[in-house]
Amino acid sequence: MGEVATVLVLLLACLVALVLVLLARREAEAHRRQALEDVTAQKDEARARLDELNARADRLARREQEVVEERHELRRLTETAERRIAEAETERETAAKLRAEAEARRAEAEQIRGSADLVVTERLEALSGLSAEEARHEQVRLALARAESEAAAQVRRVEARARRTADDRARGVVAAAVQRLAGPTSSQSVVTVLPLPAEEMKGRIIGKEGRNIRAFEALTGVNVIVDDTPDSVTLSSFDAERREVAAVTLAALMEDGRIHPQRIEIAYADALAGAQARAVAAGHEAAERAGVERLHPELVEVLGRLRLRTSYGQNVLAHLVECAHIAGAMAAEIGADVETARRAAFLHDVGKALTADRPGTHAALGAELARRLGESDVVVNAIAAHHDEVPLESVEAVLVQAADTCSAARPGARREELDQYIERMDTLEALVAAHEGVRRAVAMAAGREVRVVVEPSVVDDRALPEMASAIARHIEKDLSFPGEITVTVVRELRASATAG
Structure with a gap:
């Protein structure tokens, strides 16, 4: 038993580890998106730098325009000087000398500026082996590559850290959730x-x-x-x-x-x-104990019917309440949606109330009922997938599966022999009811006695001993049982009249 419990705990740990890896991947995806946003920001920064260079080029162009305007102004002054030369011969020589000096200085400045720009450009191109335009593009490319490399490294570090801590954290989550639930065993007697x-x-x-x-x-x-x-x-x-x-x-x-x-x-x-009213009251009480609100009235009534249903001796409604508490505790430990996990765990076995009337597994029937009554897709998938009949689509579905296993596997939760006992009683009653003239067959005294009520219009009093013997021989032939089974055949004829 201890080895089985250990294996079950390890299986649970693996399931929760899977949940943690999924969450880690989600966190890694967030880091990747953040890295992409950083790359975009660097792109914007590079673009802003390029805009700044363009603005500087525009300022240089404006400066050149100002120099051109200065040239025009100089020409105007020259013309004025020439007019003054025409007016005064003496001033002409002075103006000519000033003009020659201005022309010489301007040419020298232009030559110096052109030489300086050419030298700087040639030196930069010689050092980088690229033109100015190519250098700008290369700078942007290097910035993008560096950002992508840092993002990938960060993602790898997050995944490695998650793998290192997943197993230990999974064991801690399961242990904390189970220890917080100090409920009694839910096995029922007869x-x-x-x-x-x-x-x-x-x-x-x-x-x-x-x-x-x-x-x-x-x-x-x-x-x-x-x-x-x-x-x-x-x-x-x-x-x-x-x-x-x-x-x-x-x-x-x-x-x-x-x-x-x-x-x-x-x-x-x-x-x-009053059976239906008792079922509704039991459903409301269980939902309140599980902390689940806003359930459809039909769901409450179906859940209440599970108060009389057992699985290997474990009361199904008590099992659902227990699963809701365990799933909620584990969801809180790992950061999942607590309300969704608790709701899905509380509803995961609701289909067991429908299996007697409809074909299909209880997981499929429960999921169909939940979908029809407006439950969310996450809850519906958790119900349908808790026995791996369909793929798990959410972290909460994995938690429901783990909580179901926790509740069923803990010591004293279930007794397999009770279901076998009930099956034997049902078989005994069905075998007796197959005889002609039997209206009702009831197995009593733990299967050591069966009482048979016959139709008085079909079986008369003289046929009762023969019928009891035939039923006893049929039981001896087709049913394996310990000890003896007493067959009691009852024929009751009622007559009533009204005087008035």
């Missing part, structure tokens, strides 16, 4: 014990010569044990629905105080009629 308001109530339940207890057992199909424990009565049946209806019926009879066959029939009919 008996229900009801306290008696007074010791004298036992006599009323038994009735005169045992008629009340016989009528109660024949009607409900449940064994009533009144002698084993003081101040209480025990109801025994492998069928949880029969046992629950019988418990409600007996509680109503004890509260009323009037116990006779007619009153038993009325209380039994009322208990059957």
Whole structure:
């Protein structure tokens, strides 16, 4: 058992590790996007630098324009000087000398500037082996390559760190989630014990010569044990629905105080009629304990029906509440959506209430019901995929699968022999009910007795012994069972008339 638990824990750790790797990849993708944004920013910076160079070139062009304008101004002054020369011969020689000096200085400045620009450009091109335009493009390319390399290195570091810590963190998540849930085991037995308001109530339940207890057992199909424990009565049946209806019926009879066959029939009919209301109340109570809100009324009613359903002895509704708590705890530990994980875990076995009426697996039926009633795609996928019938599409679906395994695998959660016992009882009843004239067959006393109610119009009193023997031989031939099984055939003919 310890080795199996260890293997299950390791499997759970692997599942959670997978979740962590998925989250790490998501984080890596975020880093990659950030790196791309950095590259874009560097592109924008390079573009801004290029715009700055273009602006500087524009300023140089404006300066050249100003020099041209200065030339025009100089020409105007020259013309003015020539006019003045025409007016005064003496001023002409001075103006000519000034003009010659200005022309010489201008030519010298232009020559110096052209030589300096040529020398700088030639030196830069000689050092880089590129032209000025090619150098600008090469600078941008190098900046992009450097940014991409840094982004790739960052992604590799994040993935390596996630792989190193995934296993340890997965074990910690599972351990924390399971330790936080200190719930009792949810295995059920096949008996229900009801306290008696007074010791004298036992006599009323038994009735005169045992008629009340016989009528109660024949009607409900449940064994009533009144002698084993003081101040209480025990109801025994492998069928949880029969046992629950019988418990409600007996509680109503004890509260009323009037116990006779007619009153038993009325209380039994009322208990059957209130089954749906009890299911709705149980569904609301379970949803409140699981912390799940805004459920469709039909989902609440279907969930409430699971209060009487067991899986290997584990109550299914209690199992769903337990799974919701475990999934929510694990989601909080790893940063997933807590509400979605809790909701999906609470609904993952809802299809078990539908398998008796419809073909298909409980995972497929539950997913179909959730989709029809407006649950999200993540919840629907988690329900459909919790037994790997379809691929898992979200982190929350993996958490639901892990929580389901945690709840089912913990010590004391399930008993396999109970399902085998129920299957044997169902087989016994079906085998007896196949005989002609049988209206109802009820297995009682843990399968050691079967009571057969026949149709009085088909089977007469003389045929009862022969029919009991035939049923006993059929059981011996086709059914394997420990000990002995007593077959009791009951034929009851009722007649009523109204006087008035």
